Amino acid sequence: MKLLGISGTIIGAKTGILVRRVLDEVKQQYPEVEVEFLNLMDYDLQFCDGRLPSTYSEDTRKVMEKVSSADFYIIGTPIFQGSIPGVLKNLFDLIHPNDFRNKVMGFVANGGTYQHYLVIENQLKPIAGYFRAYVAPGYVYANNEHFNEKNEIVHPDVLQRIGALAAEVIHMQKTLKGDYAKISH
Template sequence: MRIGMKMLGISGTIIGEKTSSVVRKVVKHAALLEPDLKTEMLDLRDYEVQFCDGRNPAAYNLDTQKVMAAVLSADCFVIGTPVFQASMAAPLKNVFDLLPPDAFRDKVIGFIATGGTYQHFLVIENQLKPIAGYFRAYVTPDYVYAHRDHFNDRHEVVDASVLQRIKGLARQIVEMSKALQGIRTAAG
C-alpha cells in the first residue's frame, strides 16, 4: 500500500451509537492489518451538514465542506447506516447527494448496516450497492449487518459471527485497495 493511503469510516446517521460502533471497529481492525494505512472517522453526529440543494460547494457551511473534503481525500471507505423504514438514513443519502459523481470512482467501499429486523440487510443489496455502482466504486463482496440483538447495553458488538464479519470486511477493504493501488502503480 502506498504511503498516505487513507481509509475513511463514515457513520451515516445523526442519532444512536450502534452504527458508529461497528464502523469504528472495522476501521480499527483495518489499521491493525495495514500499519501504513491512515484512518479517519467521520461520524455525522459531529457535524451540522446542510441539505444538498445544488449550490456551489463553496457556499455550504464549514461543516458541510469538511465532510465533502474528507470524502474526496480518502482512498477507501467503510460506510455504515442504520436502517429506518426499510431505507438508509437520510443524513447518509444527503452526503451522497452533496458529492460529485467521481467522488468514489475506482475506490473500494465496504458497507455496514444496523437494524431491528433480520431482513434489513437488504438495504445494502438494494440501495447502497446500486449507489456505489453509480459512483463507479468497487464494493467488497462481503458486508456487515448487525441486528440490535448483536450488541450489549454499551452498544458494543458481542455476537461472535458479527465480530468475524467485521474482521473479514476490514481485510477485504485493505486487500482490494492494495491490489488496485498495485495495478495503478504498474500502469504508471
C-alpha cells in the same frame, strides 16, 4: 493510503460502533494504513441543493473535503423504515460522483430485524455502482441482538465478518492501487 470510516446517521450509537470496530481492526492488522472516522453527528450538514461547493457552510465543506480526499471507505448506516437515513443520502448527494469513482467501498449496517440487511444489497450497492466505485463483496449487518446492554458487539459471527471486511477492503485497495500504478507507466 487513507481509509475513511463514515457513520451515516445523526441518531443512535450502534452504527458508529460498527464503523469504529472495522477501523480498529484495520489499525491492528494494517498499521501502515491511515484511518479516520467521520461521524455525521458531529457536523451540521446543509441540504444539497446544487449550488457551488464553496458556498456551503464550513461544516458542510469540511465533510465534503474529508470524503472527497479519502482513498477508500467503510460506510455505515442504520436502517430506518427499510431504507438509509436522509443524512446519508444527503452526503452522497453532496459529493461529486467523480470523487467516488474507482474507490473501494465497504458497508456496515444495523437495524431492528434480520431482513434489513437487504438494504445493503438493494440500495447501497446500486448507489456505489452509480458512482463506479468498487464494492467489497462482504459486508457487516448487525441487529440489536448482536450487541450487549453496553452496546458492545458480542456476536462471534458479526465479529468474524468485521475482520473479514477489514481484510477485503485492504486487499482490494492495495491490489487496485498496484494495478493502476502498473497501467499508468
